[in-house]
Amino acid sequence: MSLFERLRDDNLDAWKSYTQHAFVKGLATGDLPEKAFRTYLKQDYLFLIHFSRAYALAVYKSPGLSDMRQALEGLKAIMDMEMDLHVELCASWGVSREQLETTPEASQTMAYTRFVLETGLRGDLLDLQVALAPCIIGYGEIARDNASATPKGPAAATYRRWLDEYASEPYQDVAVDFIRWMDKTSQIYMTEARFSALSVIFNQASRLEADFWQMGLED
Numbered sequence: 001m002s003l004f005e006r007l008r009d010d011n012l013d014a015w016k017s018y019t020q021h022a023f024v025k026g027l028a029t030g031d032l033p034e035k036a037f038r039t040y041l042k043q044d045y046l047f048l049i050h051f052s053r054a055y056a057l058a059v060y061k062s063p064g065l066s067d068m069r070q071a072l073e074g075l076k077a078i079m080d081m082e083m084d085l086h087v088e089l090c091a092s093w094g095v096s097r098e099q100l101e102t103t104p105e106a107s108q109t110m111a112y113t114r115f116v117l118e119t120g121l122r123g124d125l126l127d128l129q130v131a132l133a134p135c136i137i138g139y140g141e142i143a144r145d146n147a148s149a150t151p152k153g154p155a156a157a158t159y160r161r162w163l164d165e166y167a168s169e170p171y172q173d174v175a176v177d178f179i180r181w182m183d184k185t186s187q188i189y190m191t192e193a194r195f196s197a198l199s200v201i202f203n204q205a206s207r208l209e210a211d212f213w214q215m216g217l218e219d
């Protein structure tokens with residue numbers, strides 16, 4: 001069993017409240033108000049800026065050169081691929097890159113991204129990976145769970161575009177590689193005594209993901 005599966009099984013309630021959140025269900029059916037999605041996506045652009053910094057920290061915290069390369073690939077996937085989706089969708093609503101970058105940051109965005117960064121700063125690469133895991137692996141799972149959904153309504157094409165991005169082979173590969181990379185790091189740093197502390201980090205990150213969806217719904 002991978003470390004990720006152990007952490008998920010230990011935190012199933014928090015994991016489901018994130019991956020099966022009302023926001024996700026609304027996105028899959030198309031019932032999610034487009035305003036909620038726009039709020040979410042603009043905040044997610046800011047999220048990805050700080051998330052990139054956290055990946056950069058993973059380069060620094062890497063115990064070996066192959067870990068450094070793995071972290072660098074993750075950083076590039078966000079900055080060269082994932083952020084383009086946000087810019088593209090926002091452009092279709094008339095929101096420019098400059099407008100995106102000057103959007104005021106919501107508390108939920110700050111809480112989540114600074115939590116990940118702080119966890120990485122105080123800990124080793126394994127702590128940082130566990131804080132990053134719900135983001136990277138969760139979106140892959142959400143897109144896979146809803147791969148055959150057919151959103152209806154005015155924002156159907158946007159929601160389909162979003163699901164397709166995370167269901168795509170390149171993103172799914174990023175998620176699978178991340179699970180393997182965590183297991184590789186475990187071989188260096190993991191002890192049974194550490195599991196409960198890692199599980200707390202995983203639980204907090206999963207709850208912050210659910211809060212992030214909720215922010216979109218409540219705007």
Ligand SMILES: Cc1ncc(CO)c(N)n1
Pocket residue numbers: 044047048082134135136139209212
């Ligand atoms: C909040 C959040 N979690 C995970 C991802 C996937 O990288 C994302 N773009 N945003």
